Amino acid sequence: MLASLRLAAAAVVVCQAAQALGYIDYPVGIVNTDAYGALNFSAIFAAYGGDKSNARWTRSDFNGLTSFAHAPPVRCFGADAETEYDVAVLGAPFDTATSFRPGARFGPNGIRQGSRRININHIHVDAKLRLTDELEIVDCGDVPMVKNDNKVALRQLELANAALLSSTALRSYPGKSIAKDGKFHPRVLTLGGDHTITLPLLRGVAAIYGPISVIHFDSHLDTSRPRQLPDSPWLPCEEQPVGHGSYFYYAHKEGLLAADNANIHVGIRSPIDSWQKYMDDYEVGFVISHAYDIEEVGWKGIVKRIRDTVGDNPVYITLDIDVIDPGMSPATGTPEIGGFTTREIKKILQGLAGLKVVGADIVEVAPDYDTQAEVTQIAAANIGWELMALMAKTPLTE
Template identity: 80%
Template sequence: MAFFESLSRLVAAVLFVSPFSHILVQGAGNVEYPVGIANTAAYGTINFTEIFAAYGHDKSNVAFGTSAYNGLTTFMRALPVRCFGADAATKYDVAVLGAPFDTATSYRPGARFGPNGIRQGSRRMSLDSINVAAKIRISDELDVVDCGDVPMVTTDNKVALRQLELANAALLSGSSLRTWEGKSIAKDGKFHPRVLTLGGDHTITLPLLRGVASIYGPVSVIHFDSHLDTSRPRKLAGGPWLPDEVVPVGHGSYFYYAHKEGLLAPDNANIHVGIRAPIDSWEKYADDRAFGFVISHAEDVEEVGWQGIVKAIRDAVGDNPVYITLDIDVIDPGMAPATGTPEIGGFTTREIKKILQGLSGLKVVGADIVEVAPGYDSQDEITQIAAANIGRGILGLMAKTPLTE
């Protein structure tokens, strides 16, 4: 009965809004919100905590509604935190970070809207829900916040990538909210937050790898993609203008630079998964191995199943610190059309989920999900929903395995 009385007061406050009379509405967590109503004497103070508790919700943040279609849109309803401003001192275990960048693509742009699209795709998800298949509740093990997007300029790629590098480094340099038994695998022996970055085109992985390598040393990369992305820098073609000018880093060459900078684990302890796009020379295979990768093709799943793909990944990375980077075009465009360079014959969403679940126990120090371009998605938002589910799976891996020796 108390619930209906409180709810009726809330409805009345919404229906009888007046610009001339105001009261303070008491929000959950002792937060007060200004609301105008016609008759303050009749309705008094509205207690959102009481209403949410009666409805079965005990969350203290009133910014999130009780339904998937209202409230603030953060990734999996993570707490929004101004990580580079007023809330810089806040501690957390995982930061979700948007990287709205797509000016280093080679075909269709639009991934600058990816961070927002992936968050939209996660509207029905919650950090408090139990992943039945993985048998994990993320919020039981990790405090996850959403730091919003890095303000990356659109007129200078070098500056934009530097902005992301500095933002990522700032997040990684702090101490995590929680600590775990055992010695941290970080070079300084401390427990640092982990970052899940929502891209953005795949070029963003280079500055992100610089950050994790500064904390953990060279890392093994699990690269889900239809393309190798280890191309050497090339000179401009198509005319006599600037014939010696080298094309800057882009979404197909960032691993070349990562190898040159010593960010990748040695001894071919890195792996591409889902490769199927054509290449323009046989030398690219030799380069790819020289840069530290082994390859698992998309077609391999027909022969060895998802279990065989998992075995190939585990054999490659061993017990090294792992960074996961996933280009959404690793999924078949029939299930994930919203991307810049789609290739037919990709994994199904179920196969990706099973492969990720099979990586339980790996020490995932960071991850990104890239190349989601919502402008090419269906009305059903299937690509954005797929990307959000992948993000949930990656957070589940982080929740299951602390970064200890």
């Protein structure tokens, strides 16, 4: 009891000394409401061990909103539309074109939850840089995609993504931009959503940069040719809808993909219903690196295959979380055993440093199937961190 009293007395002395030194100007007494307007919230909200001035805190700040890796939340399509940035994080809550388990509409929120341990202001040790020294990164929130009409929802995403891409980036760089108009444009990291969202996203980047090489991390090819079957529920005159297994077929038809098979699938390991799928895939413009190749050539061999395929082309990286083994990322719509480990995917991505990444997405995260430890969401968030590091390392110049 005596020890407790001495500790309490010591705490009072320390607190009084801190106030005397002016560290925090607390009001005198809880009923002295007139003094609340003078509170120094920059000091009160300062992070432990951080800069006590913490000038970023103002009365206009909002605390508690979960943005990706603590990126500033910006109303990119509203009051903050004139704000300039270099990378925009955009959520695409869409899962009504899946073929198995739905739930990826909650992926954007889940990935943001998984990113709470990450901070864009921290140093990326492997990349040897601080993201915010190279890029102004903001979180634009989610596109409000309708839930009962896929065409409308995908159109909403296409227009939103195009609006972000068409603006001018905050930073410019020595040398000529690779964009067709010669300007420097923001890059977008999209959090899906099922994999169908990649089609409208590719339309946006191709409009700025022309046909691009795609690096596609997935356990499935996603180049299926839509076809009418004898027992199809669609009438002969009805168009086959795009889905998360056929969007690359449409991207090829629209001329969005780089020519000469300069696009690559990485991590493929799913069953197929016919060898024709592989022939169709080559016609769409891809080469294939299977998941099990890593057992023979290692992560460096996978990186070499990717680099040999895309060359010096501008690249778009799309990553289905099911490229990772379901033992490490179970929360996805179409899991396939035998995938990469999280360490392997990090090493492969880091091995792509120097490529001109014009945009990226992370898709098929369905949080309802995750463990209580949020392992899939954490893995997806860290992949986003790696993708932004690639963007930070290489400006989009010729």
